[in-house]
Amino acid sequence: MQLKKLLFILLFSFSVLGNAQAPDLTPLSKISVITCGPGSELYSTFGHSAIRVEDSSLGINAVYNYGTFDFTTPNFYMKFTRGKLEYTLARQSFPYFLKEYEYENRWVNSQQLKLTLAQRQELFNFLETNYLPENRDYKYDFFYNNCATKIWDVLKEVYGDKLVFNEAYQETLFTHRELIRQKVRINSWSGFGIDLALGSVIDDVATAKEHMFLPDYIMKQLDVAQLNGEPLVSEQEILLKAKPADNSTHFILSPELWLIVILLIILVLTYFDFKNNTRRRWLDFILFFSTGIIGVLIIFLWFFTDHSATAGNFNILWAFPPNLIIAFIVAQKKGPNWIAKYAIFLAILIVVSTIMWMFGFQLFSPLILAIWAALIARYLFLFWSYHTPKIA
Numbered sequence: 102m103q104l105k106k107l108l109f110i111l112l113f114s115f116s117v118l119g120n121a122q123a124p125d126l127t128p129l130s131k132i133s134v135i136t137c138g139p140g141s142e143l144y145s146t147f148g149h150s151a152i153r154v155e156d157s158s159l160g161i162n163a164v165y166n167y168g169t170f171d172f173t174t175p176n177f178y179m180k181f182t183r184g185k186l187e188y189t190l191a192r193q194s195f196p197y198f199l200k201e202y203e204y205e206n207r208w209v210n211s212q213q214l215k216l217t218l219a220q221r222q223e224l225f226n227f228l229e230t231n232y233l234p235e236n237r238d239y240k241y242d243f244f245y246n247n248c249a250t251k252i253w254d255v256l257k258e259v260y261g262d263k264l265v266f267n268e269a270y271q272e273t274l275f276t277h278r279e280l281i282r283q284k285v286r287i288n289s290w291s292g293f294g295i296d297l298a299l300g301s302v303i304d305d306v307a308t309a310k311e312h313m314f315l316p317d318y319i320m321k322q323l324d325v326a327q328l329n330g331e332p333l334v335s336e337q338e339i340l341l342k343a344k345p346a347d348n349s350t351h352f353i354l355s356p357e358l359w360l361i362v363i364l365l366i367i368l369v370l371t372y373f374d375f376k377n378n379t380r381r382r383w384l385d386f387i388l389f390f391s392t393g394i395i396g397v398l399i400i401f402l403w404f405f406t407d408h409s410a411t412a413g414n415f416n417i418l419w420a421f422p423p424n425l426i427i428a429f430i431v432a433q434k435k436g437p438n439w440i441a442k443y444a445i446f447l448a449i450l451i452v453v454s455t456i457m458w459m460f461g462f463q464l465f466s467p468l469i470l471a472i473w474a475a476l477i478a479r480y481l482f483l484f485w486s487y488h489t490p491k492i493a
Contacts, residue, residue, distance in 0.1 A: 123229035125222065130156035131213055132221050134252055134334075135164060136320040138208035138343055139284060143291045145205070147284050148316035150249040153195055153211065154225055164198045165228045166191045167239070168248030184407035188241040188248075192232050199340060208343040212323050215335035220260070220328075227259050242409055244277060244303075249316045252323075260328060267325040268309050271318065277303035277410070278464055280315060287466060293356045296466035297395070298402055300414030304464050360471040367475040371482045380486050386432040388479055393425025415463045418450040419473060431483070441487035444480040451477055 137149040152165045169191040202209050216224065230236060241247060246254075256264055275283075278299070285292040312318040326333040352358055367384070374380050400422055402411035427443065430436045451473050458465050 123222075123226050124159055124161075126154075126156050126161075126218065126225055127158040128218055129158050130154070130161075130218070130221050130225075132216060132224055133211045133213045134319070134323055135340075136210045136212070136316045137202050140205050140207050143285075145207070146291070148249075150252050150316040150319050151198070152224075152228065152252065152255070154228065155195075162195045164193050164195045165232070166193055166198070166248070167251040170241075183405065184242075184409075186241060187238040190228075190232055190237040190239070203341055206343050206346055207341070208339070209341040210320065211338045211340050212320065212334045213336045213338070214323075214333060215328070215331060224256075224259050227255065231255075240407075244311065244314045244410060247314055249319045250314055252319050253310075253313055256333075263329050264333070265327045266310065267322065267327070270322050270325045271309050271312055274306050274309065275312070276305060276464075277307050277311070280307060280312065284315070288355050288357045288468065290356050293466050293468050296464075296469075297416055297420075298399075298414070299410045300403065300412050300416075301463035302413045303410050304461065356468055357471075360468055364471040364475045368478055371478050375482055375485070378489065380483075382432050382434065385479065385483065386428050388476065389424040389428035389431055392420045392476070393422055393428060395420035396422035397425060413463070415454060415457055416465065416469075418454045418457075419447075419469075419476065421447060421450060436487075438487055441484045444483040444487075448477050448480040448484075 131154075133153045133155070135151045135153050137151075139146050139148050149166075149168055151167070153163070154165070155162050167188065167190050170186055170188050174186065199209060214221075214224075239246065239251075253266075278296075281295060281299075281303070282292070285295060287293075287296075313322055323334050324337075367388075370381055370384055396417055399411075399414050399417045399420060402408060403414055403417075424447075427440070431440060454465065454473070457463055
């Protein structure tokens with residue numbers, strides 16, 4: 102009988118929540134900010150933030166989650182790639198939300214907000230209005246408009262100047278790239294890919310507020326922020342603890358190992374080409390074609406998408422887009438003599454990349470050094486081979 106009553110209350114309350122008019126919260130209501138730890142998949146590496154609304158009198162225990170998107174969206178992958186995919190505010194049953202994080206072995210922390218009943222109602226009304234079909238979608242941006250930044254933006258929208266940001270919550274300010282590297286290992290394929298895809302714009306020092314694209318920093322800010330001169334957070338609670346897990350990557354699967362292997366293979370093949378006065382045209386084709394493809398992708402992400410973090414990407418100096426066409430020329434037995442000068446030009450571009458790295462114009466992945474060494478070795482050999490008449 103008690104179970105039926107409980108189900109009835111839950112169903113009734115959520116049917117009420119489905120209407121445009123939010124119900125009046127009772128004095129037993131609570132609103133908390135939920136912060137979740139990182140997961141094992143790339144999309145969950147950075148953690149997650151959400152807002153929880155509870156009212157035992159009304160049977161409400163819901164989480165408002167700004168981190169969802171619809172896989173059935175037309176042209177989903179193209180919109181995702183071009184940065185045009187809209188994210189959605191979802192409203193979920195909190196027990197089911199928590200079960201998901203328990204299954205993924207991720208910690209969950211709760212910060213209860215110190216709000217009056219009127220303030221709780223105001224925030225609840227905003228969330229319910231924001232959840233209406235015509236309001237729930239928003240233009241996602243990894244650094245400036247995601248599930249974590251939405252928390253502060255919503256609170257600021259509701260409480261205005263009464264909510265005071267504490268600039269001193271973070272003693273050391275990091276660049277956006279450094280903040281990413283706090284969550285993604287450099288010697289991982291995801292870390293390597295991120296450093297290839299994102300440009301020099303993320304090497305600026307992030308402001309204290311910009312740090313809050315990561316849920317950890319939202320949690321830290323809420324601890325010291327004030328509302329009407331009072332602490333915003335009244336109490337914290339650990340809802341889930343993550344069990345110890347081995348998240349290390351075996352060295353045999355790491356990009357460092359395989360890039361070094363590729364470097365050694367290219368150096369060995371180039372040495373035998375030099376020794377035997379031959380040239381493996383298929384190797385030159387692969388190197389030029391692959392660097393050209395990467396360069397075209399960089400151009401696409403830089404100029405033809407809405408991603409704010411892919412601009413100013415100087416990886417384009419070594420991953421030179423014209424190489425995509427030159428690949429078919431170097432595949433010929435004897436191409437035009439200007440290929441020799443072109444090869445030296447490419448080697449110079451890599452030197453320029455190194456100088457830009459040294460002076461902080463853009464930080465590159467340290468793993469790229471293996472690729473640069475292989476390319477320079479092959480470019481110098483190519484210059485030599487086009488000046489050697491007996492080459493086979």
